[in-house]
Amino acid sequence: MLLIIMVISFCHTTLSEYQIMITYGVPITYSDYSNLSLSWDDCVDACSSNSSCIVVYEEDCQMFSIGQISKVERLTSGTKVAFRLYQNTTLTCPAEDTLVESPFLSYSDPYWTLPTCPENFTLFVRDEGFWCMQMATSETCLYRNESITACAENYGGVLSGIENLEEFNFLAARAIELNKEITDGYAVYFFWVNGDRKSTCMPPTVQSASCNGTNEFTFSDPTLSSDPQGYVWLSTQPDGLTHPTTPPADCLSLKYEDSTSSCGIDDCSCAASSKTGTSGYCFKGYACGLQLQLF
Ligand SMILES: *[C@@H]1O[C@H](CO)[C@@H](O)[C@H](O)[C@H]1NC(C)=O
Ligand SMILES: *[C@@H]1O[C@H](CO)[C@@H](O)[C@H](O)[C@H]1NC(C)=O
Ligand SMILES: *[C@@H]1O[C@H](CO)[C@@H](O)[C@H](O)[C@H]1NC(C)=O
Ligand SMILES: *[C@@H]1O[C@H](CO)[C@@H](O)[C@H](O)[C@H]1NC(C)=O
Ligand SMILES: *[C@@H]1O[C@H](CO)[C@@H](O)[C@H](O)[C@H]1NC(C)=O
Ligand SMILES: *[C@@H]1O[C@H](CO)[C@@H](O)[C@H](O)[C@H]1NC(C)=O
Secondary structure, eight states, X not given: OHHHHHHHHHHTOTTSSEEEEEEEEEEEEESOOEEOOOOHHHHXXXXXXXXXXXXXXXXXXXXXXXXXXEEEEEOSSSSEEEEEEETTOBOXXXXXXXXXXXXXXXXXXXXXXXXXXOTTOEEEEETTEEEEEEEEEXXXXXXXXXXXXXXXXXXXXXXXXXXXXXXXXHHHHHHHHHHHHOOSSOSEEEEEEEEEEOGGXXXXXXXXXXXXXXXXXXXXXXXXXXXXXXXXXXXTOOOTTTSOOSSOOOEEEEEEEXXXXXXXXXXXXXXXXXXXXXXXXXXXXXXXXXXXXOO
């Protein structure tokens, strides 16, 4: 009976951007969920209309977002689960629930596996794809080039850009925590983020509409949009054009200000790593990101 519901769901939703597969199962491995306490039908509807939902479980209507759940056991009776799969799921109708081919679902008896970020990374949904990110730290203070190498070698990632305010707030909150936690002798701790000053926006070029703020920089983060909104600048920054320095302020970092216990982005020399004393600092880490590995 349930299998029939599943097949109907598939065959009648080909024009929408997602498909719902309803079957029997139980969540096995997950980091978090929301407890919606809805009836099963309302539960499936709630998942259908929420683009971050990937699984709902019948008991208390537990809703799992993409990245929160990695393993669901298949049952042949008992509690129900529904998967919300994106449109580019390929399957031939009628299909068995174990035969679904999707970038978001893989089956190996008796478990379905779903994509999750590596340990300690948090998932962000961007227009250009699913992006896993963490504020990584280092034993030593890092030059910008060393942070790029560390992110690649330790995590297979690239220095992360900052797409929007949600991502900025995530990184800033972590930077504030780390500034309170780390006590190895520097006044403040800074963190490298993605961005390189454009060759067309270097001194003696002066500020103009095409070299003013975030658009003074290019970004190598592969899922960042062309006009990212997450670079929340410290007051009067970036100032590499209005107050040129030697070496030039060609790189970007997330800086912590002790006086306000807050953070913002600043342009700075790529060859900075640490300075001792009361106005000292240490570039203690970096925003590291990588694409969510789909199947
Ligand atoms: C879900 O919420 C309901 C109602 O608040 C509660 O009775 C139930 O124990 C919760 N279940 C879980 C798994 O948190
Ligand atoms: C979708 O679900 C997530 C996780 O439960 C929740 O935080 C978010 O507010 C929901 N979005 C909508 C549009 O209901
Ligand atoms: C389909 O899935 C692939 C991943 O397998 C993804 O790269 C691609 O962007 C998706 N296409 C659409 C139209 O969603
Ligand atoms: C994740 O973070 C914890 C706590 O900081 C750490 O002990 C663990 O080694 C980290 N895991 C990985 C894979 O980096
Ligand atoms: C730079 O942008 C700010 C607003 O963000 C604007 O007030 C200012 O006039 C711009 N400067 C130039 C030179 O375009
Ligand atoms: C990294 O940058 C620093 C400062 O510019 C430089 O001294 C060092 O040689 C560079 N290291 C590598 C491996 O490129």
